[in-house]
Amino acid sequence: MRKLAAAALAGVLVAVLPATAAMAAPKPDIAVTSAADKANYAEGETFTITVTVKNKSSVDAKRVHYTGGDSEGVDGVAYGVLSTGFDVAGGATKTVQITGKTNNAAWRSGYGFVAFSLAADNGEANDADNNTSVRLPVAGAxxxxxxxxxxxxxxxxxxxxxxxxxxxxxxxxxxxxxxxxxxxxxxxxxxxxxxxxxxxxxxxxxxxxxxxxxxxxxxxxxxxxxxxxxxxxxxxxxxxxxxxxxVAVSSPSASPSASASPSASASPSASTSTSASALPSASASSSAGPGLPVTGDKTMLFVGAAAVALALGTVLVLVARRRRVRLQA
Missing domain, CATH: 2.60.40.10 (Immunoglobulins)
Known part of the structure; x- marks a missing residue:
């Protein structure tokens, strides 16, 4: 049984170790960019896209090739060596070209585009930047x-x-x-x-x-x-x-002029005018009820009392004279 178990373990190691070694082996890291040869195209015009492939690692990339993509508003896209593949040494950069023609769909939409992905046969350390696309503006519609x-x-x-x-x-x-x-x-x-x-x-x-x-x-x-x-x-x-x-409409804030002007209580003149207007006038007090008691200088009060006494004395003198005349008659 021990021999059988040892043989089984050896078989597992033989199967796993190569796969583990392959996983541990360094991989290339390719980055892809693309650019069209013109800023604008006419309907049916041929375009050329320059594709730049850079190997950012020190490991050679084996048979870098086109793996798939999408396009719209274009006809007859030819990927050239991107279809067959090519090697890119570690740290090296290679440029290739693809061609095609814009069509009526690009004219109606205002542009066409070509998008695609690349990969290497010996793997990819980072596949986030091996996709690219290029826009082909077509003006006129x-x-x-x-x-x-x-x-x-x-x-x-x-x-x-x-x-x-x-x-x-x-x-x-x-x-x-x-x-x-x-x-x-x-x-x-x-x-x-x-x-x-x-x-x-x-x-x-x-x-x-x-x-x-x-x-x-x-x-x-x-x-x-x-x-x-x-x-x-x-x-x-x-x-x-x-x-x-x-949404709710926010109320306007107080105007600068209103907030800048002094309040009535802060201004002496305003305080004076407010106090004056708050006191009832003579006519208002006579119609609304008893007036407020008079305070302050009493000179006018004495003058009024003297005038009343004088008038009363005059009336009494006249009454006494009339009575005397009647008695004599």
Whole structure:
């Protein structure tokens, strides 16, 4: 039994050790970049893409080759030696070329593209940078673009023909890099906006909502813009849908002039005028009830009392004379 167990263990080691050694062996690390030969193309024009393959490790990369990819708006892509493969020594760089032609789909979309991946037969230390793509702009086509800004509580809200729109939202269309401004529009009572003759390609729409509304666009609804594709020949119907949420309108802060002016209690003159206006006038006190007691200088009081006494004395003298005359008669 011991001999049988030893033989089995030896068999396992024979099977595992080569695989372990292969896994432990250093691998090449290739990085791939690509660039087109022109900034713009016409429909049906031939393009040439230069592919640069750099081996960042000290291990030779064996038979670097094309493993797969994608393309749009192009015809007859020829990968050349990328299809058969080639070696790249450790630390070395090699450039190759692929060719093809743009087609009508690229003209309608505003661009075509080619994307692909490369690999080496003896593995890859880091496959994060062995993918590449190149964009092939094709100018000349124009198309209309329209959409809705509608009411919702989150960016996941869905539009229906009965969903209320948000009027008065300003929409600005620019190039994707914001360097070129194409046009500006505003939403109508239904939240609909429309652009005519935008260039085919990627267009960035930036939304500015009126007070009381917040645009929920972009990633997780935290932005105010959205990137969309303009294609010639598409049906003329709304294709962009953006949510706007109703929010509270903040009250305006106190104006500088009001906050800067002194209060009535702080100003001596204001205090005086306020006190004066607070006291009831003579006419008001006579009609509303008994007046306040008079305080201060009593000179006028004495003068009034003397005048009343004088008048009373005069009346008494006249009455006494009339009585004397009657008695004599």
């Amino acid at each position: 124009f198309a209309d673009l329209s959409g809705y800004v509608f009411q919702g509580e989150s960016d996941a809200a869905e539009w229906t023909p009965r969903t209320p729109g948000v009027p008065g939202v300003k929409v600005v269309a620019t190039s994707a890099d914001r360097k070129t401004r194409y046009a500006e529009a505003s939403t109508d009572a239904k939240g609909l906006f429309r652009f005519t003759r935008l260039p085919a390609g990627n267009v960035l729409l930036t939304f500015t909502a009126p007070a009381g509304w917040k645009i929920l666009a972009g990633e997780n609804g935290e932005g105010d813009d959205t990137l969309t594709q303009v294609r010639a020949g598409d049906r003329d119907e709304p294709r962009v849908f953006v949510v706007a949420k109703k």
